[in-house]
Amino acid sequence: MKLYTDRFILTPGPTGIPHCVRMALARETTNPDLDPGFLSEYDKVRSMLRDLLGARSASIYIMVGEAILGLEAAIANLVKPGDRVLVVANGVFGEGFADIVKAYRGAPILVGASDEEWRRSIEASTIDRELERSKDVSIVTLVHCDTPSAILNDLRSVAKVVKEHGALLVVDAVSSIGGVPIEFDKNGVDVLIGGSQKVLNAPAGLTIIAISEAAWEAIDRVNYSGLYLNLRMWRESLDTHGVFPYTMSDVLTYALEEALKALFNEGLDSVYGRHLMARRASWRALEALGLTPFPASINDSSPTVTAFLTPSGINDGELRNHLWRKYGVMLAGSWGRLQGRVIRVGHMGVQASRTHLLIAYTTLAKALRDFGREASVSRVVDAIESELS
Numbered sequence: 001m002k003l004y005t006d007r008f009i010l011t012p013g014p015t016g017i018p019h020c021v022r023m024a025l026a027r028e029t030t031n032p033d034l035d036p037g038f039l040s041e042y043d044k045v046r047s048m049l050r051d052l053l054g055a056r057s058a059s060i061y062i063m064v065g066e067a068i069l070g071l072e073a074a075i076a077n078l079v080k081p082g083d084r085v086l087v088v089a090n091g092v093f094g095e096g097f098a099d100i101v102k103a104y105r106g107a108p109i110l111v112g113a114s115d116e117e118w119r120r121s122i123e124a125s126t127i128d129r130e131l132e133r134s135k136d137v138s139i140v141t142l143v144h145c146d147t148p149s150a151i152l153n154d155l156r157s158v159a160k161v162v163k164e165h166g167a168l169l170v171v172d173a174v175s176s177i178g179g180v181p182i183e184f185d186k187n188g189v190d191v192l193i194g195g196s197q198k199v200l201n202a203p204a205g206l207t208i209i210a211i212s213e214a215a216w217e218a219i220d221r222v223n224y225s226g227l228y229l230n231l232r233m234w235r236e237s238l239d240t241h242g243v244f245p246y247t248m249s250d251v252l253t254y255a256l257e258e259a260l261k262a263l264f265n266e267g268l269d270s271v272y273g274r275h276l277m278a279r280r281a282s283w284r285a286l287e288a289l290g291l292t293p294f295p296a297s298i299n300d301s302s303p304t305v306t307a308f309l310t311p312s313g314i315n316d317g318e319l320r321n322h323l324w325r326k327y328g329v330m331l332a333g334s335w336g337r338l339q340g341r342v343i344r345v346g347h348m349g350v351q352a353s354r355t356h357l358l359i360a361y362t363t364l365a366k367a368l369r370d371f372g373r374e375a376s377v378s379r380v381v382d383a384i385e386s387e388l389s
């Protein structure tokens, strides 16, 4: 017998999808290539993204394909064989950029890759030192929120130092956009990639990519010759001729539009404040449960996801399986060097709410008790409530 009727997907993406976004998926479909109404709707979504990212001067494209596509497009269009690229590798996706750079025959230089550095946001001074040493580096990659460890890197200080060295900054903001301010123009980001299935609570399947004027100059110089990932082709087709280079998904675009409307209806200040509150409440809940957060301090931790060390003597897969089967709550494990060592709770978009936080941590408390550990449900509730206002 199932002991629950609802399912709570409290993973850091894909997340549960709210009703209004699901309804958009059921809208009447069209031919996206031929319907001029669809092109204006796509442009409206681009304009909402421009507001969300604070990217007034950037080109923005929404491409069909999961977020990895955007990461690969950025590197494919910017890196020539032999180019040295500084890769901030303080997390699974941070390190992963090096593989993409190598795939395009670039030469990555890694910083922040030690176990100890994986628990902290990167220091801008580390990047400064490396750029001072390696004068030929013209591109730096950074992951804003490295989801598998919940680390949040500081965009502003990193962008500042990268600019001082005249390099371009490529940012993976897949699990931060919609939950943490980006300020693309103000911070001086050059290429930024987002995804649909994380904080935006839309289905997986779209990549969002924003490109600065400085990045375009480099892209024009590199002159990448591929097809689908060719950003010059997207610019030429969409911005010069007003046609899609490849068939766009209308329903996924409608879903993203609905998700963005929900953010603007709530107001971005409230949205960002709600995510900060979710981070505080999560850290208090971990404390009440005697669990150890993975990032070294709350300020190194993303407002969109909380990671903690798997309690010793418990198998993370068994604990999460138990939570799912008995309580209908899905939490995530992690990958790579964190596999089995870290468990994660998503508080992305709609998950950053009183209901979701209470469900995540009270059922975690119950599951820990089922595994013979001491855990007080009422202490967890008090801890979370003390942060909710």
Ligand SMILES: Cc1ncc(COP(=O)(O)O)c(C=O)c1O
Residues within 6 Å of the ligand: 013, 066, 067, 068, 069, 093, 143, 145, 146, 147, 148, 172, 174, 175, 195, 204
């Ligand atoms: C920080 C980060 N970058 C990139 C990705 C890849 O996104 P996708 O699964 O949409 O390709 C993820 C997915 O978990 C992520 O968390």
